[in-house]
């Protein structure tokens with residue numbers, strides 16, 4: 012009997028242009044001080060990162076109960092583990108409830124019992140405290156009140172795993188935050204791809220410096236000759252949706268030109284000649300498009316993630332802010348099952364060349380932002396619509412949070428889990444708040 016075969020997903024075309032879009036008045040970037048000030052960065056952490064849904068990984072990387080991966084996002088250490096209790100992926104702060112030592116110390120591993128190597132407390136894969144040596148007799152100590160602090164997670168139908176650090180009651184649900192995103196992702200068969208490799212770049216720039224470039228392809232004809240050979244740049248379109256943007260571009264179906272420069276024969280990457288200008292003695296070859304044969308399904312997820320689907324592979328980008336002027340870029344590449352090693356390498360080289368081009372743009376730009384001579388710049392209403400969109404979200408979230416902190420007279424950290432539970436701790440906490448507030452006021456005079 013023939014089995015029904017699900018129709019292959021089709022990458023849809025972008026919506027038609029709205030003539031009114033072109034009539035939008037021009038707007039400027041946020042001020043450059045927001046790319047350099049540590050105080051603004053700390054405020055962004057509380058306003059944005061500690062209450063946004065952030066992408067982490069794909070569920071296919073967790074084969075069995077106890078498999079885990081650990082992460083640091085904006086200084087917060089946590090891990091995601093496949094629970095032995097119900098098979099679900101769960102996230103916990105990587106902070107022992109005893110005296111805050113990290114419970115998990117490897118980037119990835121597998122264990123259904125997580126033992127803290129400081130004083131020997133143990134937790135199961137559901138984060139429940141199972142052993143606290145010599146605490147059995149301690150009056151008032153309840154094991155069930157000392158489980159690991161859970162972090163909200165959401166796994167989409169496509170297996171994309173997100174976390175949200177917020178402990179606030181009014182946290183926006185994933186389905187509202189990214190309303191419509193699963194429909195967009197359903198145009199791509201994530202099950203047909205498997206994890207291949209990861210790499211990281213450590214950049215001396217603000218996280219927004221990278222996002223600015225990521226959110227437009229106005230720079231592509233100038234800065235990405237290879238990408239501009241593989242996709243028709245005149246069709247590139249960024250469409251803002253609910254806290255995410257979908258990027259569209261038509262693929263070039265014909266073979267594309269590859270300039271082979273003999274002087275580059277020692278280059279590790281076979282693709283470093285891709286899209287290069289022809290030197291006098293260079294040979295031009297026609298080769299199959301390394302970007303594949305499908306139109307782009309590329310997504311920007313506010314605030315700092317990208318999930319970019321091509322036919323040979325998809326890759327995910329996690330932009331991990333470290334300070335106002337340092338950011339770690341983490342890439343995970345998943346290639347199509349059964350893709351030849353040669354094709355895998357072609358795609359990864361193609362991708363890495365584009366990422367390096369962007370990385371260099373960011374480092375040079377940030378150097379100038381740091382000098383304090385540049386203030387703001389004019390953004391193109393359609394070509395840089397994605398930049399306007401995400402910077403608008405940054406501005407609104409930061410302003411709203413800043414107003415709430417001013418009203419409360421203290422910092423508000425939505426990710427804070429350790430509320431003081433005793434009278435004495437509350438009193439001491441209050442002393443700290445008062446000190447923080449007086450420091451804040453002095454600093455505001457200087458920075459704001």
Ligand code: FES
Nearest residue numbers: 107109110127130
């Ligand atoms: S800090 Fe983990 S057992 Fe003490």
Ligand SMILES: [Fe+2]
Nearest residue numbers: 224225235369
């Ligand atoms: Fe770029």
